[in-house]
Every structure is written in C-alpha cells, then in structure tokens.
Amino acid sequence: MRVIGLISGTSVDGIDAALVEITGREWDLEVELLAAQTYPYPGGLREQILGVCAGDALSMAELASLDDAIATAFADAAIRIQADHQNAQLIGSHGQTVYHRPPDTTPHHLGYSLQLGRGALIAHLTNITTVSNFRAADIQEGGQGAPLVPKVDVCLLSHPQRHRCIQNLGGIGNVAYLPPSHSHQLIQGWDTGPGNALLDLAVQHLSNGTQTYDQDGAWAATGKPCQPLVAKWLQHPFFHQAPPKSTGRELFGVEYFQQCLIDGREWNLKDADLLATLTELTVASIALGYQKFLPAMPSEVLLCGGGSRNLYLRSRLAAILQLPVMTTDEVGLNGDFKEAIAFAVLAYWRQLGIPGNLPECTGARQAIPLGDIHPKGL
Structure with a gap:
C-alpha cells in the first residue's frame, strides 16, 4: 500500500x-x-x-x-x-x-x-x-x-545482536530502547526532555529574530558549557521521574527558557556559552535518563530528527555516553x-x-x- x-x-x-x-x-x-x-x-x-x-x-x-x-x-x-x-x-x-x-x-x-x-x-x-x-x-x-513511534522503531531498526537506543531530537527529545530483536519484552521508551526547543528559543532571542536555529551547532561550539548551571537544571523533577513519561513546550518552553536566561545572566554567560550550556542540558538529560532507567546501556545510539544534524550536540553526546553515536540514515532509515x-x-x-x-x-x-x-x- x-x-x-x-x-x-x-x-x-x-x-x-x-x-x-x-x-x-x-x-x-x-x-x-x-x-x-x-x-x-x-x-x-x-x-x-x-x-x-x-x-x-x-x-x-x-x-x-x-x-x-x-x-x-x-x-x-x-x-x-x-x-x-x-x-x-x-x-x-x-x-x-x-x-x-x-x-x-x-x-x-x-x-x-x-x-x-x-x-x-x-x-x-x-x-x-x-x-x-x-x-x-x-x-x-x-x-x-x-511516545508512539517505538513500535515502528522495533520493526524497522532492531538489530539481531545489538542493544540500540533510537534518540529522536525534535523540539522535545524521546528515546526508544531496542534490545536485540529476540528480546522484544525489554523494549522501553519515554520523552527525555528538551531537544531543540530551548536551543531554538535561545537562537531566536540572541539573534533578535534573524535566525531560527543554530546550523550544525556552530554557534554553540564556540562557547563553553557552564557545568554547575547544568547540574542545577538537572535537578528538575521531570528528569528524575520514572517512565512512562512525556512532556512538551508546556514544561520546556518560553517560561522555562526565560528562567534559563536569568540563570545565565547570574553566571555572566556570553551568548555562545548560554547556547553551549543549553545544548549540554539536552545531552546531559539524555545521558541521565539512560543511566537511571535503562536495564543496560546500549551498544550504540542512533539519532534522528532535526537535532541529529547538530554536529556539536552529537559530539557532546558521544563524549558523555562514551558510545558510538550515529544517525538512522547510516543504517538505512531517513532520520529527517x-x-x-x-x-x-x-x-x-x-x-x-x-x-x-x-x-x-x-x-x-x-x-x-x-x-x-x-x-x-x-
């Protein structure tokens, strides 16, 4: 059909x-x-x-x-x-x-x-x-x-031997954990928190509306993440709530971003540092969720969605997880x-x-x- x-x-x-x-x-x-x-x-x-x-x-x-x-x-x-x-x-x-x-x-x-x-x-x-x-x-x-996509991920992206995480990076991030294809009963999935939503809001604000997103993460890559601020943001209850769980712009939207701006000013962050710190929040929240809620860490992570094109975000995720981080394109499924x-x-x-x-x-x-x-x- x-x-x-x-x-x-x-x-x-x-x-x-x-x-x-x-x-x-x-x-x-x-x-x-x-x-x-x-x-x-x-x-x-x-x-x-x-x-x-x-x-x-x-x-x-x-x-x-x-x-x-x-x-x-x-x-x-x-x-x-x-x-x-x-x-x-x-x-x-x-x-x-x-x-x-x-x-x-x-x-x-x-x-x-x-x-x-x-x-x-x-x-x-x-x-x-x-x-x-x-x-x-x-x-x-x-x-x-x-999330409603994990069953489709099981059918199209499971591997006979490897444990995979399929990490979508839209405005909100979500993960599907796929154990080897003979172990379907161990599948898990949940919304991990902000994906691109806060980053896009920051770019629009910092560029006075002339840009809608940070292409390839190039702007954020020139900054330095403020790790104490990331640690503070990670205390949000959503990140510690056990799955199943979902979220949206209602939680990680304009109001949340305004508080991030205030926090960034208190730390005297430059524009690029704020973008790098918000990117680190996305990455760190994904890693925290994997560590807290997965039965085992995956063999590899496959990214999809607009955020999979953010090269800086991808490199930070690979560095924190110490795992291969690819895109679903690399295994035959268009990530966009x-x-x-x-x-x-x-x-x-x-x-x-x-x-x-x-x-x-x-x-x-x-x-x-x-x-x-x-x-x-x-």
Missing part, C-alpha cells in the same frame, strides 16, 4: 511529508521511502501556532479557523508529495500538537493532548482516506499518548523523515486493526489500534 505520513513536530519547523510503499503486516513490515519533503507553513501560520503553544488566548471561532488552516496546509503537503508518483491510498496525519498534558497520579485523571489539523478536512481536500488523532486511544487507556514514516505505518496498522502503541512505553493498560479513520469523499 502507498501511504503518506504527515507531521509537524514541537519545533513547528514545517510539515514533514513522506510517501512510502508498505508491505507485510506487523513484525514483518517493510517500508520503502518513495518521496520526502518538508513544506513550510504559509506566512504567519507558524508564528500563530507558536503563540498558541506559548499560551496566547483564542476564541472558539479563531480555534476553528486555525484548525482548518493547519489541515489545509497538511492537505496541500499531501497533494504536492505525490507529484511524479502514483497516488497514495491512505494518509496518516499526526497534525500539529498545540497542547499536551500527561496524566497525573490522581485516580481516573486521564492525560490530554490536542493536535490541530483535522483529518476530516484533509480527507475531503485530498480525496484520500485519512487517519488522524493518533494519541487519543492510548490516552483513553490511561497512557501518556506518547522517520517520524512522518512512522505515522504512515501507524495509519496502515489502523486500517488493518493492528495495535500501534507499546504499553511499556506509554503506560496504557493495553495495546490498541491508534487513530480515527476519515473516509475519502465519494
């Missing part, structure tokens, strides 16, 4: 679209990437989304308009990615997360996660059956609704579009009635097919 996967992550960099050919059913899955592209949001839409994520108030009419604008942009991405290819038979659209609240310890208190870009409109505009709202079913079962590929697979499984979540990663009571199906127009 030809399936399109669509997602815009917590960095709100644009819509990642992947057109794939899927064969097999579940653990025998095979995926061929036919086309992949990132489509920027139309002018002003990214800023509006970031504003909502930061707490800007919306009327219900404005929320409906934003939902439709995002869906229209996603539908346009799905149409454009099919150029020069046979039409897809299915779309899996994650949408754009604008709010995520994990479940707490209160009895019967479910989590809440809102993704805009309604699947019904995407199906209507593309005339392709669309699966969306993937997180709701896991949350209904008491889960975090995240792995999340989009994953939601194509989750939509494919939803059509077949196959569960897409792993309860050991999300905390759900049971494995369950994920997503709402919106049939194409007649």
Whole structure:
C-alpha cells in the first residue's frame, strides 16, 4: 500500500511529508521511502501556532479557523508529495500538537493532548482516506499518548545482536530502547526532555529574530558549557521521574527558557556559552535518563530528527555516553523523515486493526489500534 505520513513536530519547523510503499503486516513490515519533503507553513501560520503553544488566548471561532488552516496546509503537503508518483491510498496525519498534558497520579485523571489539523478536512481536500488523532486511544487507556513511534522503531531498526537506543531530537527529545530483536519484552521508551526547543528559543532571542536555529551547532561550539548551571537544571523533577513519561513546550518552553536566561545572566554567560550550556542540558538529560532507567546501556545510539544534524550536540553526546553515536540514515532509515514514516505505518496498522502503541512505553493498560479513520469523499 502507498501511504503518506504527515507531521509537524514541537519545533513547528514545517510539515514533514513522506510517501512510502508498505508491505507485510506487523513484525514483518517493510517500508520503502518513495518521496520526502518538508513544506513550510504559509506566512504567519507558524508564528500563530507558536503563540498558541506559548499560551496566547483564542476564541472558539479563531480555534476553528486555525484548525482548518493547519489541515489545509497538511492537505496541500499531501497533494504536492505525490507529484511524479502514483497516488497514495491512505494518509496518516499526526497534525500539529498545540497542547499536551500527561496524566497525573490522581485516580481516573486521564492525560490530554490536542493536535490541530483535522483529518476530516484533509480527507475531503485530498480525496484520500485519512487517519488522524493518533494519541487519543492510548490516552483513553490511561497512557501518556506518547511516545508512539517505538513500535515502528522495533520493526524497522532492531538489530539481531545489538542493544540500540533510537534518540529522536525534535523540539522535545524521546528515546526508544531496542534490545536485540529476540528480546522484544525489554523494549522501553519515554520523552527525555528538551531537544531543540530551548536551543531554538535561545537562537531566536540572541539573534533578535534573524535566525531560527543554530546550523550544525556552530554557534554553540564556540562557547563553553557552564557545568554547575547544568547540574542545577538537572535537578528538575521531570528528569528524575520514572517512565512512562512525556512532556512538551508546556514544561520546556518560553517560561522555562526565560528562567534559563536569568540563570545565565547570574553566571555572566556570553551568548555562545548560554547556547553551549543549553545544548549540554539536552545531552546531559539524555545521558541521565539512560543511566537511571535503562536495564543496560546500549551498544550504540542512533539519532534522528532535526537535532541529529547538530554536529556539536552529537559530539557532546558521544563524549558523555562514551558510545558510538550515529544517525538512522547510516543504517538505512531517513532520520529527517522517520517520524512522518512512522505515522504512515501507524495509519496502515489502523486500517488493518493492528495495535500501534507499546504499553511499556506509554503506560496504557493495553495495546490498541491508534487513530480515527476519515473516509475519502465519494
């Protein structure tokens, strides 16, 4: 089946679209990437989304308009990615997360996660059956609704002998721990904390809005991390909370960054030193999570997501972990579009009635097919 996967992550960099050919059913899955592209949001839409994520108030009419604008942009991405290819038979659209609240310890208190870009409109505009709202079913079962990609990682990235960590570095970082492929019962996964979110906020602030990210980590590489400040930041309860756990910009967003700025001024950090220190927080929080919560350290770490292109971050992670750190590209899976590929697979499984979540990663009571199906127009 030809399936399109669509997602815009917590960095709100644009819509990642992947057109794939899927064969097999579940653990025998095979995926061929036919086309992949990132489509920027139309002018002003990214800023509006970031504003909502930061707490800007919306009327219900404005929320409906934003939902439709995002869906229209996603539908346009799905149409454009099919150029020069046979039409897809299915779309899996994650949408754009604008709010995520994990479940707490209160009895019967479910989590809440809102993704805009309604699947019904995407199906209507593309005339392709669309699966969306993937997180709701896991949350209904008491889960975090995240991370949802580890089962796909198991199918596409497990190794017969090696213990692997697949570390995604979007706005928020998340890990899937894959023991050798004969030991599926030991799989784990959780959100590790900030990925690029704080770094991007810092770059935008320090450059007065002229830059949106630190390409290759070149700016941060000219600075020196303030280790006492990293140690202070690592005292945050999230880093010590046992999995399953998830987070978002609600915790590691604008308000958190403003406190980081204050802390940096108290230590008289130069701009490059602040970037290096925020990079070290991402790296150190990943390492701390591995050390505290994994049954064993991995043989190797495979990076994916936008942060995998940050050469400084990658070198710091390899230095702290003392492990080989590569990208998923180096083992045959495109790291820039792995999340989009994953939601194509989750939509494919939803059509077949196959569960897409792993309860050991999300905390759900049971494995369950994920997503709402919106049939194409007649």
